[in-house]
Amino acid sequence: MDRTMERAANFLPRVDERGDTNEVSRRVVTLTAPASAAAEQYRTLYYRLDRLRARRPLKVVAVTSALPGEGKTLTAVNLALTAARAAPDRRILLVDADLRRGQVGRTLGIRGTPGLAELLSGECEVKDVVRRFQATRLAVVPAGRAPEEPAQVLASARMKQMLQAVREGFDEVYVDAPPALPFADATILGHQVDGVVMVIRAHVTPLKVVHQAVEQLGGVPLVGCVLNGAEQALTSDDGTYGQG
Numbered sequence: 061m062d063r064t065m066e067r068a069a070n071f072l073p074r075v076d077e078r079g080d081t082n083e084v085s086r087r088v089v090t091l092t093a094p095a096s097a098a099a100e101q102y103r104t105l106y107y108r109l110d111r112l113r114a115r116r117p118l119k120v121v122a123v124t125s126a127l128p129g130e131g132k133t134l135t136a137v138n139l140a141l142t143a144a145r146a147a148p149d150r151r152i153l154l155v156d157a158d159l160r161r162g163q164v165g166r167t168l169g170i171r172g173t174p175g176l177a178e179l180l181s182g183e184c185e186v187k188d189v190v191r192r193f194q195a196t197r198l199a200v201v202p203a204g205r206a207p208e209e210p211a212q213v214l215a216s217a218r219m220k221q222m223l224q225a226v227r228e229g230f231d232e233v234y235v236d237a238p239p240a241l242p243f244a245d246a247t248i249l250g251h252q253v254d255g256v257v258m259v260i261r262a263h264v265t266p267l268k269v270v271h272q273a274v275e276q277l278g279g280v281p282l283v284g285c286v287l288n289g290a291e292q293a294l295t296s297d298d299g300t301y302g303q304g
């Protein structure tokens with residue numbers, strides 16, 4: 061392990077300065093509507109994973125889906141924020157490993173670069189890419205600038221070193237992964253984590269495609285799935301229950 065990576069184990073994340081940042085997406089309900097039914101669902105998911113953690117090692121959890129746009133980023137962000145709220149004494153990290161279309165930075169209103177891509181290319185050190193999110197305990201590594209060959213970057217020795225370093229430096233790590241289809245990225249990543257959560261966009265993704273994705277992921281440690289958008293008929297736009 062090189063010295064850059066070693067430092068991850070005892071870093072102090074800097075507070076992200078505002079300026080070229082946007083607002084937190086309204087759909088990060090864990091922050092914007094913590095009392096909503098939607099936020100409660102993320103808490104349920106978090107505690108389910110927590111119960112699993114008692115039975116098996118589950119420090120690094122990746123969130124994927126069959127196709128783009130099913131809700132991976134929103135799930136990973138809300139899950140990590142739920143963890144940071146639920147367990148203030150634990151060190152929680154959110155990593156955006158969707159190197160093709162990383163959205164964690166935009167979703168949280170923090171700068172998206174430099175990030176994981178720059179760390180893995182050797183342009184940056186850990187201290188440059190790990191940011192503390194607002195006043196929370198959550199540390200965040202955004203995706204950075206899309207590299208030319210994301211799958212190769214995710215399969216690199218530096219990625220393995222990075223994951224090893226964050227395993228030492230954090231208690232829980234949530235990884236926003238790319239979709240399982242059509243690229244190899246999610247499969248490569250899935251084999252390096254302890255658990256994979258599969259997000260399925262309700263009423264949109266055909267079951268056949270979900271099966272294809274699971275086949276493509278071949279042997280990654282799937283620990284659960286999330287049916288995203290399933291209760292839209294019951295909930296209003298702000299994620300609270302409607303009258304009807």
Ligand SMILES: Nc1ncnc2c1ncn2[C@@H]1O[C@H](COP(=O)(O)OP(=O)(O)OP(=O)(O)O)[C@@H](O)[C@H]1O
Nearest residue numbers: 087125127128129130131132133134135161288289
């Ligand atoms: N439960 C939901 N209710 C309403 N909108 C949602 C929900 N989940 C996701 N969305 C919206 O759907 C879009 C895609 O969500 P998100 O970015 O989380 O998906 P993704 O799987 O990460 O996509 P990509 O593959 O592009 O990274 C976003 O505009 C997001 O705000």
Ligand SMILES: [Mg+2]
Nearest residue numbers: 132133158163
């Ligand atoms: Mg995404």
